[in-house]
Amino acid sequence: MLRYLGKRFLLILPTIFVPLILVFLLLRLSPGDPAGMMLGDQATAEQIAALRNQLGLDQPIWVQFLFWIRGIVTLDLGNSIFFREPVMQIIPRYAGVTILLAVVALALAVLIGVTLGLISAMNRNKPIDRGVVTAAVLGISLPEFWFALLLIFVFAVTLRWFPVAGYNPPTAGLIAFGATIFLPALALGVRQSALMTRMMRSSMLDVLNEPYITTARAQGLPESTVIGRYAMRTAAMPVITVAGLSAGYLLGGAVTIEIIFALPGLGRMLVEAVGRRDYPLVEGGVLAISLVLAVLNLVIDLIYAILDPRIRYQ
Amino acid sequence: MTAHITPLPAETVSPGAARKTVLEVENLSLAFRNADGLLPIVTDVSFAIAEGEAVALVGESGCGKSITASAIMGIAPDNAEIAGNITLNGTVISALPPKDRRRLCGRHMGFIFQEPMTALHPTLSIGRQMTDTLRHNLGLSHKDATDRAAELLDRVGIPRARDILRGYVHELSGGMRQRVMIALAISCGPSLIIADEPTTALDVTIQAQVLDLLEDMRRELNLAMLFITHDLEVVGDFCEKAVVMYAGDVVERGFSADIVRSPAHPYARGLIDAVPAHDDGRTRLTPILGTVPPVGQWPEGCRFAPRCGRADAQCRTRPSLERHGVTDARCWHPLEDRP
Amino acid sequence: MTEQSILSVTGLSKSFRAVKAVRDVSFSIPRGKTFGLVGESGSGKSTTARLVLRLVEPTTGSISFRGRDLAELAPRALRAERRHMQMIFQDPFGSLNPRMSVRETLVEPQLVHDIGTPSDRLRTAERLLAEVSLPRAALDRFPHEFSGGQRQRIAIARALATNPELIVADEPVSALDVSVQAQVLNLMRDLQDRHGTTMLFISHDLRVVQFMCDEIGVMYLGEIVEQGPRDRIYGAPAHPYTQALLASAPGKGSGQRARLKGEIPSAHAVPSGCAFRTRCPHAFDRCVNEKPAMRDIGGGQKAACHLLDKAEAA
Numbered sequence: 026m027l028r029y030l031g032k033r034f035l036l037i038l039p040t041i042f043v044p045l046i047l048v049f050l051l052l053r054l055s056p057g058d059p060a061g062m063m064l065g066d067q068a069t070a071e072q073i074a075a076l077r078n079q080l081g082l083d084q085p086i087w088v089q090f091l092f093w094i095r096g097i098v099t100l101d102l103g104n105s106i107f108f109r110e111p112v113m114q115i116i117p118r119y120a121g122v123t124i125l126l127a128v129v130a131l132a133l134a135v136l137i138g139v140t141l142g143l144i145s146a147m148n149r150n151k152p153i154d155r156g157v158v159t160a161a162v163l164g165i166s167l168p169e170f171w172f173a174l175l176l177i178f179v180f181a182v183t184l185r186w187f188p189v190a191g192y193n194p195p196t197a198g199l200i201a202f203g204a205t206i207f208l209p210a211l212a213l214g215v216r217q218s219a220l221m222t223r224m225m226r227s228s229m230l231d232v233l234n235e236p237y238i239t240t241a242r243a244q245g246l247p248e249s250t251v252i253g254r255y256a257m258r259t260a261a262m263p264v265i266t267v268a269g270l271s272a273g274y275l276l277g278g279a280v281t282i283e284i285i286f287a288l289p290g291l292g293r294m295l296v297e298a299v300g301r302r303d304y305p306l307v308e309g310g311v312l313a314i315s316l317v318l319a320v321l322n323l324v325i326d327l328i329y330a331i332l333d334p335r336i337r338y339q
Numbered sequence: 340m341t342a343h344i345t346p347l348p349a350e351t352v353s354p355g356a357a358r359k360t361v362l363e364v365e366n367l368s369l370a371f372r373n374a375d376g377l378l379p380i381v382t383d384v385s386f387a388i389a390e391g392e393a394v395a396l397v398g399e400s401g402c403g404k405s406i407t408a409s410a411i412m413g414i415a416p417d418n419a420e421i422a423g424n425i426t427l428n429g430t431v432i433s434a435l436p437p438k439d440r441r442r443l444c445g446r447h448m449g450f451i452f453q454e455p456m457t458a459l460h461p462t463l464s465i466g467r468q469m470t471d472t473l474r475h476n477l478g479l480s481h482k483d484a485t486d487r488a489a490e491l492l493d494r495v496g497i498p499r500a501r502d503i504l505r506g507y508v509h510e511l512s513g514g515m516r517q518r519v520m521i522a523l524a525i526s527c528g529p530s531l532i533i534a535d536e537p538t539t540a541l542d543v544t545i546q547a548q549v550l551d552l553l554e555d556m557r558r559e560l561n562l563a564m565l566f567i568t569h570d571l572e573v574v575g576d577f578c579e580k581a582v583v584m585y586a587g588d589v590v591e592r593g594f595s596a597d598i599v600r601s602p603a604h605p606y607a608r609g610l611i612d613a614v615p616a617h618d619d620g621r622t623r624l625t626p627i628l629g630t631v632p633p634v635g636q637w638p639e640g641c642r643f644a645p646r647c648g649r650a651d652a653q654c655r656t657r658p659s660l661e662r663h664g665v666t667d668a669r670c671w672h673p674l675e676d677r678p
Numbered sequence: 679m680t681e682q683s684i685l686s687v688t689g690l691s692k693s694f695r696a697v698k699a700v701r702d703v704s705f706s707i708p709r710g711k712t713f714g715l716v717g718e719s720g721s722g723k724s725t726t727a728r729l730v731l732r733l734v735e736p737t738t739g740s741i742s743f744r745g746r747d748l749a750e751l752a753p754r755a756l757r758a759e760r761r762h763m764q765m766i767f768q769d770p771f772g773s774l775n776p777r778m779s780v781r782e783t784l785v786e787p788q789l790v791h792d793i794g795t796p797s798d799r800l801r802t803a804e805r806l807l808a809e810v811s812l813p814r815a816a817l818d819r820f821p822h823e824f825s826g827g828q829r830q831r832i833a834i835a836r837a838l839a840t841n842p843e844l845i846v847a848d849e850p851v852s853a854l855d856v857s858v859q860a861q862v863l864n865l866m867r868d869l870q871d872r873h874g875t876t877m878l879f880i881s882h883d884l885r886v887v888q889f890m891c892d893e894i895g896v897m898y899l900g901e902i903v904e905q906g907p908r909d910r911i912y913g914a915p916a917h918p919y920t921q922a923l924l925a926s927a928p929g930k931g932s933g934q935r936a937r938l939k940g941e942i943p944s945a946h947a948v949p950s951g952c953a954f955r956t957r958c959p960h961a962f963d964r965c966v967n968e969k970p971a972m973r974d975i976g977g978g979q980k981a982a983c984h985l986l987d988k989a990e991a992a
Contacts, residue, residue: 236458242414244472244523245445254471258462333462334507399855512941513719542718542882544938544957547926551937569856572928613860615889623867624889626860630825 026330033326037319041312048311049093052304053086080106080304097312103305107298112309116291120313122192123291126282127275127317129206130214135268137218139261142225147252149230157222164219169278173212173285180208190287209286213278217271221264229260262333269325273318358389359428361530361563362411367423369403369410377420378635381407381587384423385660386580388563390530393554395574395595396567397610398584401631404567407584408533411565412448413440428530446476449524451553453536455516459508465492465519466504469526476527491522495552514545518552525556532557535567550577571610575599583607586632586642593666603668606643641671683742684709684876685844690729690739692722697945699725701900703739707893709843712870712877714891714908716884716923720942722900723880727848730878731763732756744843761791764837768849770829774821780807780832781817787839806835809872810865827858831865838869846878851886863889884927888912893978896920899953900945902972906979916981918958952984960985 060076061068077083081092096102102112145157181189187208193201232238233256241255242248280292291310298306330336367384370377381403388394396404409415411425413432425433427447432440444450452458460468469491470484479487485504492500495518508516517537524532534553538546554577557564566578574581574595581595583604591604602608612625629646632638638645644654649672663673686706692699700722707713715723728734730741732748741748744762751759764787767773774783784803788794794802807816810831821829830850837845850866851859863886870877881887887894888908895905896919904917915921922938940957943949949956955965962984970982 236452236454237460239409239414240450240452240458240520240523241460241468241471242441243412243444243448243450245441245443245476245527246471247441247475250471250475255460255463258460334464335461335509399857514941542942543884543923543926544718545941546928547937548939550928570928576928610856613856615860615863615885621889624860624864626864627857630827630858631855 029330029336030323030327033323037323040322041315041319044315045097045308045312048308049090052302052307053089058082058302093308102309102312105298105303105306107301107303107306112305115294115306116309116313119289119291119294119310120317121194122288123276123279123283123314124317125195126206126209126213126279126288126290127272129210130275131217131268131271133210134214134217134221134271135264137214138221139225139264141218141222142264143229143252143257145222145226146229146233154226158226161219161222161226164215164222169212169216170281170285172215173209173282176208176212177285190285192286192288205286205288209282209288212285213275213282216278217267217275220271221267224263224267225260228263229256232256232260235259258332262329265325265328265332269322272321272325276314276318358391360387360426361390361428362565363387363424363426364407364411365424365426367407367410367421367425369406369415369422370420371416372418372420379587379637380419380634381410383660384582384584384589386582386589386592388531388565388580390563391557391561392580393557393564393566393578395578395581396565396584397569397571397574397581399569399610399631401586401634402584403587404584405535408450408535408565408567412444412450412533413437414444445472445529446527447529448531448533449527449529451517451520451524451532451534451537454540455513455520456508456540458520459516459523461508463507464504465506465508465511469504469523472523472526488522488526491526492519495519495522495556497522513541514548517541517545517549521549521552521556525560525562528560529562531563531565533565533567536569537566538573539568539570553577571599571607572614583610586637587634588642588669589660590643590670591666591668592660597665601674603663603666603673604643604670605647605649605672605674607668608674609646641669682709683707684744685730685878686742687730688740688742690726690741691737692725692729692734693737698900698948699945700729701948703895703897703900703902705893705895705902705905707844707876707878709876710870710874711892712879712890714879714881714887714894715897715902716881716887716894717897718882718923718942720899720945721897722945723882723897724848726897727765727846727878727880731760731765731846733765758791761793761840762842763844763846764840764842766830766833766837766845766847766850768852770826770833770853771821773833774829774836776821779818779820780812783821783832783836784817784839787836791840793840802839806838809838809869810835825858826854827862830854830862834862834866834869838873838875841873842875844876844878846880848880849882850879852881852883859886866890884924896923899942899948901953901982903954903983904979904981906981907977910977910979914979916975916979916986917954917983918960918985919954920981922957922959952982 060073060080060082064072064076081089100113104110105112105115108115141157145154148154177189181187187204191205193205195202238251238256241251279290280296282288283290283293284296291313295307295310298310364387365385367381368379369381370379384407386394396407398404406415410419410421415421421433423433424431427443432443466485466488469488470481473479473484473487474481488504489500492503497503497515497518511519537553538549541549550573553564556562568574578595580593581598582589583591583598583606585606591598591602591607598607599611602611606627609627613627615621615624627646632642640655640657641650644650647654653671658669658671660667660669683706688704690703691701703726705713715726717723725734729736732741736749739749743759746759748756748759778786781803784806785799788799788802793799803817804814807814812828812831821832824832847866851862854862867890869875879887879890891908893905894908894911895902896911896917897903898919904911904915904920911920912924915924926938938957943956951967952965952970955961958965964984968984970984972980972982973986974980975986
């Protein structure tokens with residue numbers, strides 16, 4: 026078990042570093058000069074040169090790369106060019122919102138997906154099954170910003186159950202936090218929940234045909250145990266896989282959702298930082314997102330290993 | 340592996356008359372309801388099994404033997420229409436609602452499958468699967484159920500029972516898996532065991548071990564056993580009686596020694612001749628011509644007639660299962676060259 | 679090795695990392711004869727079949743086929759030689775390409791080996807179909823339209839398409855019902871008589887092997903433990919494993935069945951000395967320390983067992 030997790034841990038290292046290197050190169054190679062942008066139109070060439078020197082931008086790219094690596098290793102990601110304060114202090118302020126948004130969205134997606142998929146599979150080819158399948162197709166094919174706007178229109182503008190936009194941290198109370206996170210999380214998770222519904226439905230239908238389900242029934246176990254313990258245990262595996270894969274998708278989708286709902290999250294911060302050519306902040310943001318992703322995947326692998334003893338031996 | 344358990348001497352099994360009937364199947368028919376109406380799968384199957392007796396249900400794939408077993412267990416698919424009577428220990432169970440049928444499973448009837456690898460849960464421990472059954476059916480505590488499970492594994496010849504209980508099906512060899520399956524099937528003290536091709540997936544030497552184990556269990560626990568197989572040679576060794584099925588019909592029924600030695604039905608004869616037997620030095624086999632007609636395309640009258648060398652105009656009407664010599668056969672022109 | 683042997687295998691071994699799948703296997707097949715390899719799962723018989731065709735690369739050993747060592751052939755020469763050796767697999771569902779019509783299935787191997795003109799190839803396809811007793815109308819149909827027995831006939835026709843000198847049949851009738859099995863076995867014998875094809879026949883079914891084969895090799899844990907003419911093997915088996923195998927077969931009456939204890943050990947950990955000693959009812963100290971050599975016991979029969987020495991000495 027420990028060996029399995031150790032191996033998994035080594036495998037996530039590239040998933041952190043490859044995106045970082047790509048971002049480093051993309052930023053350096055794309056046109057636009059942060060020093061020029063920071064100092065504005067009135068700046069003289071000397072002022073810009075001085076700032077470039079101060080930021081290390083006049084060094085050859087490989088020197089910049091080494092500095093940057095040293096920064097990551099020593100956890101000193103430098104100062105934000107725009108905010109003029111250490112990146113390591115800025116990131117946590119925004120990351121919390123994004124992580125909470127993604128986690129709530131994932132939880133909602135799993136809850137909705139597993140429930141609907143199960144209902145659908147248990148009522149195969151009945152009207153309720155057809156309804157769920159149709160809804161899932163809609164959920165997968167329609168873009169999330171459209172859902173976000175639809176949710177705002179129905180629940181915030183018309184029914185006035187939720188605020189239109191803005192954010193209350195969990196410290197402001199669970200209800201206040203829930204009110205601001207529920208609609209964004211639902212909008213973000215709807216597509217994943219549709220995917221998981223379909224996944225759950227088909228894997229449940231497959232599992233119900235497995236001989237070990239017949240064995241459980243032939244042993245006289247009640248249907249609730251057969252479904253709830255024997256079938257769910259294996260049928261949930263593909264859903265967990267989807268949950269793992271969707272973590273990346275959710276973090277990416279958070280950008281749109283944070284902008285629509287005006288949430289102060291990492292996604293919105295990143296978009297703004299890219300616009301300002303704030304290299305250290307962009308790199309810090311990407312590092313944070315990669316780390317979150319890697320940790321999420323490790324958690325999924327752990328759940329997998331707990332649920333399926335065969336995996337621990339591979 | 341522990342040493343093979345010595346079987347009890349044959350005399351301990353009392354001869355036929357005194358034995359109580361455990362399972363009686365009368366005129367069992369099963370059809371699938373689909374868009375086009377009813378599709379018959381099994382028609383008019385009747386047989387009985389007494390305690391301590393093994394009855395073979397023999398036939399090729401698609402003859403309806405496995406679905407007959409699931410109809411007896413009450414685990415046939417939802418779209419199956421079942422007619423006829425199934426009586427277990429004197430109670431007509433075929434009329435019971437599904438919930439009550441389920442209660443009989445495990446406790447009164449045990450089931451053994453062909454492929455224990457897929458018939459046991461891949462991600463629940465062996466112990467969990469056994470204790471779930473024991474706790475639900477017998478109301479045992481967790482500890483009692485675990486003790487009982489270990490005892491059962493020990494009884495079917497599995498060493499280190501406590502360790503195996505914590506393990507999973509993929510960690511076991513094929514023969515061990517089938518032993519676990521047998522332990523599970525007998526765990527709640529059923530009076531009937533239905534074994535669906537229990538040794539087909541195993542190697543010959545392991546097959547022999549598992550057959551021995553099943554025979555020991557049958558004798559020790561006085562179990563009635565329905566043994567589903569395609570292999571007539573296994574039938575002759577292992578079962579007292581046999582029911583031969585073809586295209587959803589019982590075509591011959593009787594003592595297996597009689598059927599294996601001198602069958603009355605041309606299909607049963609064909610099955611025996613088609614197998615290359617040991618030591619007979621044939622250079623050609625005698626196959627049954629053609630193929631089994633698929634469900635829904637059965638001929639009128641005798642369903643074997645199109646493949647039968649003895650068929651004539653009379654075979655266009657359906658024969659009934661009647662006594663011919665020492666066995667019952669569903670045939671207008673039964674074979675008579677019998678000793 | 680007799681002069682007229684078409685295939686002669688010497689010291690063939692195959693290891694997959696620590697797993698010794700096949701160990702030092704030697705046999706030869708005279709032209710037009712059938713050699714049977716019989717054994718339980720894990721005995722290495724299927725691997726041996728694949729080694730002979732060099733579908734799997736041997737670790738050591740030589741495969742002399744038509745006077746050339748297949749193990750030494752370069753890929754190009756090997757491809758040309760393949761024309762003379764064909765294989766029939768157990769699963770008639772998996773071994774035929776579902777998107778190829780029967781016509782394409784039968785023409786393809788001729789095309790690959792550049793045999794005949796297009797019209798020749800088609801004529802051969804028609805003739806082969808007739809030989810395996812399928813109607814001409816079958817040419818334009820696809821594998822899923824046929825029953826298991828018919829598919830196996832198609833597979834046999836395909837194997838004959840290049841007019842090979844050697845056919846390797848790996849459990850060709852194990853997936854078929856008994857009545858159909860008899861049809862296919864008869865067909866294989868007829869075709870062999872007509873074409874004079876040499877055959878390596880792999881099966882776990884002692885009855886089928888007895889019916890089909892002239893010479894038989896009994897495999898246990900990667901080795902041939904006994905080999906000889908059919909009537910000797912079945913009539914006077916010398917190795918305890920062969921004896922147990924024959925005694926375990928059904929149809930012998932339940933009372934006198936001799937039982938082998940335990941199961942075949944893993945090929946990861948082959949027992950020292952004689953590989954069979956862990957299950958052998960006659961094992962003694964010498965079997966632990968010394969590997970028995972293959973010894974001739976007359977009548978073309980050979981077996982590897984220390985008991986044979988004892989018998990001789992006595």
